[in-house]
Amino acid sequence: xxxxxxxxxxxxxxxxxxxxxxxxxxxxxxxxxxxxxxxxxxxxxxxxxxxxxxxxxxxxxxxxxxxxxxxxxxxxxxxxxxxxxxxxxxxxxxxxxxxxxxxxxxxxxxxxxxxxxxxxxxxxxxxxxxxxxxxxxxxxxxxxxxxxxxxxxxxxxxxxxxxxxxxxxxxxxxxxxxxxxxxxxxxxxxxxxxxxxxxxxxxxxxxxxxxxxxxxxxxxxxxxxxxxxxxxxxxxxxxxxxxxxxxxxxxxxxxxxxxxxxxxxxxxxxxxxxxxxxxxxxxxxxxxxxxxxxxxxxxxxxxxxxxxxxxxxxxxxxxxxxxxxxxxxxxxxxxxxxxxxxxxxxxxxxxxxxxxxxxxxxxxxxxxxxxxxxxxxxxxxxxxxxxxxxxxxxxxxxxxxxxxxxxxxxxxxxxxxxxxxxxxxxxxxxxxxxxxxxxxxxxxxxxxxxxxxxxxxxxxxxxxxxxxxxxxxxxxxxxxxxxxx
Amino acid sequence: xxxxxxxxxxxxxxxxxxxxxxxxxxxxxxxxxxxxxxxxxxxxxxxxxxxxxxxxxxxxxxxxxxxxxxxxxxxxxxxxxxxxxxxxxxxxxxxxxxxxxxxxxxxxxxxxxxxxxxxxxxxxxxxxxxxxxxxxxxxxxxxxxxxxxxxxxxxxxxxxxxxxxxxxxxxxxxxxxxxxxxxxxxxxxxxxxxxxxxxxxxxxxxxxxxxxxxxxxxxxxxxxxxxxxxxxxxxxxxxxxxxxxxxxxxxxxxxxxxxxxxxxxxxxxxxxxxxxxxxxxxxxxxxxxxxxxxxxxxxxxxxxxxxxxxxxxxxxxxxxxxxxxxxxxxxxxxxxxxxxxxxxxxxxxxxxxxxxxxxxxxxxxxxxxxxxxxxxxxxxxxxxxxxxxxxxxxxxxxxxxxxxxxxxxxxxxxxxxxxxxxxxxxxxxxxxxxxxxxxxxxx
Numbered sequence: 021x022x023x024x025x026x027x028x029x030x031x032x033x034x035x036x037x038x039x040x041x042x043x044x045x046x047x048x049x050x051x052x053x054x055x056x057x058x059x060x061x062x063x064x065x066x067x068x069x070x071x072x073x074x075x076x077x078x079x080x081x082x083x084x085x086x087x088x089x090x091x092x093x094x095x096x097x098x099x100x101x102x103x104x105x106x107x108x109x110x111x112x113x114x115x116x117x118x119x120x121x122x123x124x125x126x127x128x129x130x131x132x133x134x135x136x137x138x139x140x141x142x143x144x145x146x147x148x149x150x151x152x153x154x155x156x157x158x159x160x161x162x163x164x165x166x167x168x169x170x171x172x173x174x175x176x177x178x179x180x181x182x183x184x185x186x187x188x189x190x191x192x193x194x195x196x197x198x199x200x201x202x203x204x205x206x207x208x209x210x211x212x213x214x215x216x217x218x219x220x221x222x223x224x225x226x227x228x229x230x231x232x233x234x235x236x237x238x239x240x241x242x243x244x245x246x247x248x249x250x251x252x253x254x255x256x257x258x259x260x261x262x263x264x265x266x267x268x269x270x271x272x273x274x275x276x277x278x279x280x281x282x283x284x285x286x287x288x289x290x291x292x293x294x295x296x297x298x299x300x301x302x303x304x305x306x307x308x309x310x311x312x313x314x315x316x317x318x319x320x321x322x323x324x325x326x327x328x329x330x331x332x333x334x335x336x337x338x339x340x341x342x343x344x345x346x347x348x349x350x351x352x353x354x355x356x357x358x359x360x361x362x363x364x365x366x367x368x369x370x371x372x373x374x375x376x377x378x379x380x381x382x383x384x385x386x387x388x389x390x391x392x393x394x395x396x397x398x399x400x401x402x403x404x405x406x407x408x409x410x411x412x413x414x415x416x417x418x419x420x421x422x423x424x425x426x427x428x429x430x431x432x433x434x435x436x437x438x439x440x441x442x443x444x445x446x447x448x449x450x451x452x453x454x455x456x457x458x459x460x461x462x463x464x465x466x467x468x469x470x471x472x473x474x475x476x477x478x479x480x481x482x483x484x485x486x487x488x489x490x491x492x493x494x495x496x497x498x499x500x501x502x503x504x505x
Numbered sequence: 506x507x508x509x510x511x512x513x514x515x516x517x518x519x520x521x522x523x524x525x526x527x528x529x530x531x532x533x534x535x536x537x538x539x540x541x542x543x544x545x546x547x548x549x550x551x552x553x554x555x556x557x558x559x560x561x562x563x564x565x566x567x568x569x570x571x572x573x574x575x576x577x578x579x580x581x582x583x584x585x586x587x588x589x590x591x592x593x594x595x596x597x598x599x600x601x602x603x604x605x606x607x608x609x610x611x612x613x614x615x616x617x618x619x620x621x622x623x624x625x626x627x628x629x630x631x632x633x634x635x636x637x638x639x640x641x642x643x644x645x646x647x648x649x650x651x652x653x654x655x656x657x658x659x660x661x662x663x664x665x666x667x668x669x670x671x672x673x674x675x676x677x678x679x680x681x682x683x684x685x686x687x688x689x690x691x692x693x694x695x696x697x698x699x700x701x702x703x704x705x706x707x708x709x710x711x712x713x714x715x716x717x718x719x720x721x722x723x724x725x726x727x728x729x730x731x732x733x734x735x736x737x738x739x740x741x742x743x744x745x746x747x748x749x750x751x752x753x754x755x756x757x758x759x760x761x762x763x764x765x766x767x768x769x770x771x772x773x774x775x776x777x778x779x780x781x782x783x784x785x786x787x788x789x790x791x792x793x794x795x796x797x798x799x800x801x802x803x804x805x806x807x808x809x810x811x812x813x814x815x816x817x818x819x820x821x822x823x824x825x826x827x828x829x830x831x832x833x834x835x836x837x838x839x840x841x842x843x844x845x846x847x848x849x850x851x852x853x854x855x856x857x858x859x860x861x862x863x864x865x866x867x868x869x870x871x872x873x874x875x876x877x878x879x880x881x882x883x884x885x886x887x888x889x890x891x892x893x894x895x896x897x898x899x900x901x902x903x904x905x906x907x908x909x910x911x912x913x914x915x916x917x918x919x920x921x922x923x924x925x926x927x928x929x930x931x932x933x934x935x936x937x938x939x940x941x942x943x944x945x946x947x948x
Contacts, residue, residue, distance in 0.1 A: 046853045060859075064722050065751065068854060070627050071849070090602045094600075126777025129910070149547055150545060196820040202825065204829075277544075280539075283538075283541075303604065303617075305834045305837065306639075307833045344677030351778055353776040354779050370506045380516065380519055387523045454510070456518065488609070489608070490808075492811075493805075497801070501798075501800050503622060503633050503634075503801075505620075505623045
């Protein structure tokens with residue numbers, strides 16, 4: 021395709037829900053009344069909510085118009101670093117919508133819910149195998165929830181040893197959820213700087229690891245897209261002082277079948293099924309953040325656990341050392357179904373190939389854009405690469421300006437200003453599901469923007485120009501919060 | 506594989522560009538002792554056709570309506586979801602988008618969530634609602650952490666009539682902290698006994714659920730007036746927000762925080778998740794709230810638009826000082842809920858709530874007439890407790906054979922409530938089915 025992907029077309033305006041509709045309309049077919057009215061306690065009775073009354077057509081047009089203001093994976097490439105915006109297979113949606121699964125009440129007697137229990141049991145086995153760990157719990161509802169589960173495991177483990185600890189080591193490249201999750205468990209975060217190669221140095225860990233430190237949280241591959249090459253040495257140092265190693269598996273998409281996380285010395289690892297295992301992000305959830313553990317932490321996993329007894333699957337609460345529960349039921353089963361469907365569709369060879377192609381796509385982008393943009397760490401990358409706006413600084417063009425302009429070219433912006441260790445970071449994760457043609461078009465668009473930065477910086481300051489809304493006043497939103505209408 | 510677009514030719518060209526001779530070579534920089542040696546032991550790939558057959562077999566084993574008559578509520582409710590609502594919530598543009606960090610290309614999600622926040626605040630009678638949390642249980646845990654943050658006190662009280670697993674989740678969240686939880690007993694009418702709190706001077710929050718786990722409406726106004734201290738927050742929890750189409754909302758009854766499960770608003774059971782953690786509070790507490798918030802603003806041309814805002818509370822800015830570690834919320838479930846609420850409208854919401862109430866009242870009447878005891882006298886919404894005679898466990902099992910699930914036994918959660926079951930009737934429960942249940946029990 022010669023022309024630019026991004027263009028303009030007829031986009032509809034649409035008011036807020038309560039600015040349309042008319043009292044007395046309805047978009048709902050109320051089931052037939054087959055019982056009489058019964059008096060209601062007047063002291064408790066209320067007026068009911070003040071919602072607009074809308075017809076079905078009002079509702080449909082409203083939300084279809086809104087949907088057209090969104091960028092999505094199904095409309096184009098979404099190279100958000102550390103978010104793994106891969107294609108979300110449609111068969112997964114069909115599987116999770118099957119009435120037997122979607123309409124299944126969570127408190128069904130266990131003999132009447134064998135299919136869902138088997139699916140959860142098998143998915144746990146698959147994730148355990150893919151990560152190289154010993155056991156998995158699917159209960160956490162999101163990545164950050166998985167991190168919380170991981171910290172609760174740390175806490176329960178150290179408590180069982182009779183000595184709860186107070187600190188935790190968190191690298192400066194970590195996602196903000198890491199220190200926040202640790203804080204929920206009362207741990208004080210001790211930051212540690214990555215070295216000049218962008219990874220952890222064993223010496224730096226040795227210097228601060230002590231017997232009051234519960235352990236370390238490591239993202240591997242890290243948020244610079246680099247493999248933490250000293251991970252085994254780091255694990256040994258932490259273990260020698262009685263600590264544990266937490267692995268943030270947000271970037272697992274780079275290493276499926278290629279690295280065995282258990283062998284690296286990682287004691288707990290969380291996965292994001294909505295990243296690596298293809299379930300959609302839903303505009304910000306629901307996700308699912310299973311935790312995989314080594315044998316010594318298995319007794320502390322949340323309950324209930326799905327166990328197999330002969331040919332039957334049961335939910336067991338009989339794990340006296342468990343840290344408890346973090347979900348009302350068993351976690352986000354709808355997301356688990358999608359991940360299960362994905363793993364079965366892919367099989368072992370394609371999962372490995374997916375990681376290989378994810379890394380190939382990132383390496384190719386890194387190579388093609390090197391020189392056009394400043395590359396923070398010129399080393400072999402994994403599934404993502406991190407550039408910055410250093411070369412565009414002389415033209416007074418920032419990362420923000422460039423990625424806003426990228427929207428006009430028909431691409432979603434990469435992750436920006438993260439990780440914090442790279443000023444003006446542009447973090448690109450293409451994923452394996454983008455074809456060479458689409459990647460080439462992305463590269464051409466990035467190069468065109470770099471040219472514009474030199475020749476016509478004003479155009480970038482004014483970007484985006486083709487979107488439904490131009491740059492929004494975020495300061496005003498925060499200074500005078502208007503959170504409901 | 507249909508999700509992997511690379512041809513052999515593409516791979517060769519790309520490898521050549523990066524000067525690496527094989528796909529395997531891309532990983533050569535990883536130390537050898539970190540490499541996986543064993544093959545992946547997972548099943549071989551299925552075709553889409555084979556997958557359909559396999560998934561259908563799994564789904565067939567599950568007991569679902571209409572084949573089964575399911576009288577279960579207890580935190581997950583069966584309601585009719587309009588076809589248009591499911592259709593709209595399945596739009597790719599919503600489903601396959603990320604968190605709206607780039608507002609210019611995310612106005613669809615942002616406006617929808619702003620509308621969700623608004624309708625949620627109106628439903629709960631509160632001033633501000635967040636963009637959602639994971640589920641009712643974690644929403645309650647976060648609410649109680651917020652209560653100790655706001656009040657700067659160390660103890661919270663929670664009613665035993667709050668959903669048992671919500672209380673377990675709350676206990677898990679509080680275990681590594683310095684804060685304490687005390688449990689409040691329930692009275693013979695099925696509501697919470699708050700007499701224990703009146704002399705407590707270190708109480709940051711009191712949590713009750715209304716309708717509670719027994720289906721009973723709590724007297725929130727009376728509880729509010731018995732709080733020992735002005736700083737103590739009243740946290741009103743719920744698992745069935747449709748009740749506020751009939752009964753007064755938490756906000757109109759004095760709640761400082763209202764939180765709970767929103768699954769009943771257009772979201773299928775899916776064996777318990779994903780659900781929708783709803784969370785709302787008074788505006789004066791907004792900077793202590795967990796979770797994402799969407800706010801209204803203008804763009805450079807002065808047009809109305811929406812953005813994520815007040816993010817200085819959140820983990821990606823504040824790191825360890827954030828109000829919560831929450832990052833992902835349940836945006837798509839919030840979208841389903843706002844579409845559902847919009848489809849019903851204010852008038853429809855009230856009618857539907859009334860129908861749920863009347864169905865349950867009919868059910869209660871039929872059971873009472875058959876001679877069964879309803880131990881709790883408080884008004885209920887769409888579920889209630891029945892005390893069956895000794896030996897009912899056997900009948901319950903027999904009914905399963907007849908494809909009837911006669912509610913949830915309470916004894917696992919409340920050892921003192923032997924033979925007590927919580928039963929539920931919504932607008933999807935036909936009168937004939939309720940009559941059948943009563944008849945079958947009597948046989």
